[in-house]
Amino acid sequence: SQWGEENLQALSIQEGEDVTMNCSYKTYTTVVQWYRQKSGKGPAQLILIRSNEREKRSGRLRATLDTSSQSSSLSITGTLATDTAVYFCATDASSGSWQLIFGSGTQLTVMP
Amino acid sequence: DTTVKQNPRYKLARVGKPVNLICSQTMNHDTMYWYQKKPNQAPKLLLFYYDKILNREADTFEKFQSSRPNNSFCSLYIGSAGLEYSAMYLCASSRGQGASAETLYFGSGTRLTVL
Numbered sequence: 001s002q003w004g005e006e007n008l009q010a011l012s013i014q015e016g017e018d019v020t021m022n023c024s025y026k027t028y029t030t031v032v033q034w035y036r037q038k039s040g041k042g043p044a045q046l047i048l049i050r051s052n053e054r055e056k057r058s059g060r061l062r063a064t065l066d067t068s069s070q071s072s073s074l075s076i077t078g079t080l081a082t083d084t085a086v087y088f089c090a091t092d093a094s095s096g097s098w099q100l101i102f103g104s105g106t107q108l109t110v111m112p
Numbered sequence: 113d114t115t116v117k118q119n120p121r122y123k124l125a126r127v128g129k130p131v132n133l134i135c136s137q138t139m140n141h142d143t144m145y146w147y148q149k150k151p152n153q154a155p156k157l158l159l160f161y162y163d164k165i166l167n168r169e170a171d172t173f174e175k176f177q178s179s180r181p182n183n184s185f186c187s188l189y190i191g192s193a194g195l196e197y198s199a200m201y202l203c204a205s206s207r208g209q210g211a212s213a214e215t216l217y218f219g220s221g222t223r224l225t226v227l
Contacts, residue, residue, distance in 0.1 A: 031212045042116070042202050042218030043155065050213075088154065092212030099145070100212060102154040 009106040015081050021106045023089035024071040030092055032065050032072040033100065038085045043102075046087075047074070081112040115139075118203050118219035125197075125226050131190040133222050135203030143209055144186040145216065146178065147202040155202055161186055162209045193226045200224075 013019055023032070031050050035043035047063040049056045049072065056063045062075045072089055088105040116137045125131045135144065143162045147155040159168040161180045168176065175197075177189040190197055200221045206214035 029212070033212075033215075035216075040220065042204070042220050043216075044218065045215045048213075048215065099157055099160060100216060101157065102147075104152070104154040 009104075010109070011106060012109040012111065013079060015079060015110050015112050017079055017110075018075065018077045019079055019108065020073050020075040021087050021089075021108070022071060022073045023103050024069070025089075025091050025103075026070065029067075029070075032063070033090045034061075034063055034072075034074045035088045035090060035102075036085045037088065037105075043088060076108075079108075079110045081110050084108060084110045116203055116205055116217050116219035118201075118222050120222060121220070123222055123224050125190075125193045125224060127194060127226055128192050131193050131197070131224060131226075133188040133201055133203075133224070135186045135188070135219060136184050137205040137217070138184060139205060139207070139217065140183060141205035141207050141217075142183075143206045143214075144180065145204040145206070146176070146186070146188045147204065148172075149200040149202055149221070150198075158188070193224075195226050198224060198226045 033048045034046045036046050037043040046061055047056050047058050049063045049065045051067050060077045065072045086105045086107050088102045090100045090102045119134045145160040146158045148158050149155045157169055158172045158176050159178050180186045200223050202218050202221045204216040204218045206216050208214055
């Protein structure tokens with residue numbers, strides 16, 4: 001497997017709190033993407049961060065990538081109840097096809 | 113319009129029977145993908161079409177077929193459904209090849225239940 005952790009993680013926080021979700025991967029990658037999947041919908045991309053970038057921001061979101069430790073994080077500041085979703089990190093894998101391989105995700109529940 | 117549409121939303125199938133799932137996109141994307149998602153697991157890439165070329169993952173090679181009659185449509189075909197095929201099937205598209213550098217646009221999925 002490409003991923004360090006295989007089981008779905010679960011986080012439950014109060015609205016307004018900040019949260020950070022982490023992913024670790026096992027092999028070389030050129031890019032990490034973060035997706036969010038809300039109930040009843042397909043995943044939607046939040047951020048794409050390349051191996052030559054250490055940090056990328058988009059609104060309340062901040063993604064980091066540390067290629068030396070093969071890890072990435074996604075932080076959300078000032079969470080809202082509408083941020084409740086499953087958050088996936090995804091990267092290309094050395095499977096020969098260089099397509100997106102997803103981690104098992106973090107179930108984030110933001111309570112109003 | 114960044115819409116990927118999947119039909120049907122829910123599908124029931126009997127063990128041993130064939131299943132055909134449909135996906136369409138209007139973005140003129142070159143690549144279309146099918147992922148399988150089971151509860152509490154990562155979406156698993158099954159196969160993808162780049163233009164007219166089908167690429168199937170090694171561990172699902174014999175279980176799934178697909179066709180892409182034109183740029184907009186892509187189907188996923190299961191010849192003989194087993195209980196283990198019960199899952200959400202997600203279709204996605206991207207502008208180019210090599211999804212690692214591309215944004216994938218997903219449909220809302222088809223939930224397949226095999227009885």
